[in-house]
Amino acid sequence: MTKAIKKFLVTCALPYANGSIHLGHLLEHIQADIWVRYQRLCGHKVYFICADDAHGTPIMLKAQQLGIAPEQMITNIKTEHEADLLDFNISYDNYHSTHSEENRQLSELIYGRLKKNGFIKNRTIFQFYDPIQKMFLPDRLIKGTCPKCKAVDQYGDNCEVCGAIYRSTALIEPKSVLSGAMPELRTSEHLFFDLPSFSKMLKKWTRSGALQEPIVNKLQEWFTSGLQQWDISRDAPYFGFEIPNTPNKYFYVWLDAPIGYIASFKNMCNKYTDIDFNEFWKKDSTTQLYHFIGKDIIYFHSLFWPAILEGSQFRKPTKLVVHGYLTINGQKMSKSRGTFIKARTWLQYLDSDSLRYYYASKLSTSINDIDLNIEDFIKCINANIVNKVVNLASRNASFITRQFSGKLASQIANPNLYQTFLEASDKIGNFFENCEFNSAIREIMMLADIANRYIDEQAPWILAKQEGANVDLHEVCSMGINLFRIVMTWLKPILPSLSRRAEIFLQRELNWQDIINPLLNCTIQPFHVMYRRIEKTAVNAMIESSKNTLK
Incomplete structure (x- = not known):
């Protein structure tokens, strides 16, 4: 619709x-x-x-x-x-x-x-003044103990532990972030927005x-x-x-x-x-x-x-x-542990799509913190993007290229299976619409498993050796390519770089509305490696680099 x-x-x-x-x-x-x-x-x-x-x-x-x-x-x-x-x-x-x-x-x-x-209201207030730096201190340059929950080392405007909002003058044992000095209270006329x-x-x-x-x-x-x-x-x-x-x-x-x-x-x-x-x-x-x-x-x-x-x-x-906040391996980002990682440092060792996919697999409308677990990240990317998605294209494309000059079949081998994928689009789309990306990922990967299981059951590597099975081989592998195309269309918002490579391979733009129309009698490019596995050595090198370069 x-x-x-x-x-x-x-x-x-x-x-x-x-x-x-x-x-x-x-x-x-x-x-x-x-x-x-x-x-x-x-x-x-x-x-x-x-x-x-x-x-x-x-x-x-x-x-x-x-x-x-x-x-x-x-x-x-x-x-x-x-x-x-x-x-x-x-x-x-x-x-x-x-x-x-x-x-x-x-x-x-x-x-x-x-x-x-x-x-707008005018009012004279007391505020903290750093006698060493000779300036009034903004809230973020004052730290002390939260007046509500007594958490230490909290900023002068809100507590990151209990979420309390307060004036900096309410802090217990305040100190200037700039000099470490106990700030002095001085008066100054300020302007206030009448929020109440x-x-x-x-x-x-x-x-x-x-x-x-x-x-x-x-x-x-x-x-x-x-x-x-x-x-x-x-x-x-x-x-x-x-x-x-x-x-x-x-x-x-x-x-x-x-x-x-x-x-x-x-x-x-x-x-x-x-x-x-x-x-x-x-x-x-x-x-x-x-x-x-x-x-x-x-x-x-x-x-x-x-x-x-x-x-x-x-x-x-x-x-x-x-x-929510981001944690890495269950803890706050840390310079000493090498987990306070800059965007540019990540890109020196890993690709952008891998982080986008892993975040998507965790993101929902919950405001709970998101954890980037390094071991889980490596397994997730290799198991899902490499083994399930890209493999779906590679295991079928070689037959299409070698035996059918890169041209897909004129009909769908399994219309019922194709219809199952079409019917899933609305559900997946609703997950995207409502920012439930983790649910979208789960649904897409479940269907990628079904697509790969179909190829396993049809066994094109066996059909290729059988006399008179050319038509079946052509249609089965073309079916696999079409299912890959649908999966990549669903993943396009998450994996833009991989999607561009898939579009070059398919010689078609991936478009949500076009999923309903299968690719028939059209030519694809020979398959080239679209995505490489994440190696733990690269991740370790990135973490070590973050320890060495961040100050």
């Missing part, structure tokens, strides 16, 4: 512009890219955008440490980020920066509307189906404890946008960073005049806006961000797709 064409705008959380892309970042970018590629494969119109989050004190301080201007540093980092994401086949239509004229204009516009509508004014709207929106159930339950705790006004200003020195008519005060990064989604799209619209900016961001937009994010930033995206949008007359997100 033909689906109505939908229009989507899809984003990932913005990588911070003070370090390299690593495997933790890639979990989210790959998750979003698989979903986007599936939607495009179904014929929908998708604009997939992102940007570097390029403001804040940490960026200012790192640039000072490197002896270069912050603008130069974020330009260098953006170039690196874009190259890494492209080499993992993340299919962004536009990748921008929050340090841009579009973002400045939009931040000032949104702030102006919020202020005009009475949602949006409580009624947020309670309704968070129950609208935009969020996963565990997230909705977590938000109820925050509603029960009461929403707080949100500090949106920071004192100089600070790398960011100065607040209009407020000298030495800058927009807090969590104000202008999500506005970077809008700014990146605006930048894209400026490049391609056929895209209607207002169609996607006006308050009554009928397009769909999806944000893929990690569970550590749900407070900002599910409360602060939709309230900002509502208060400034922009549309709210259709859906937040939230994932």
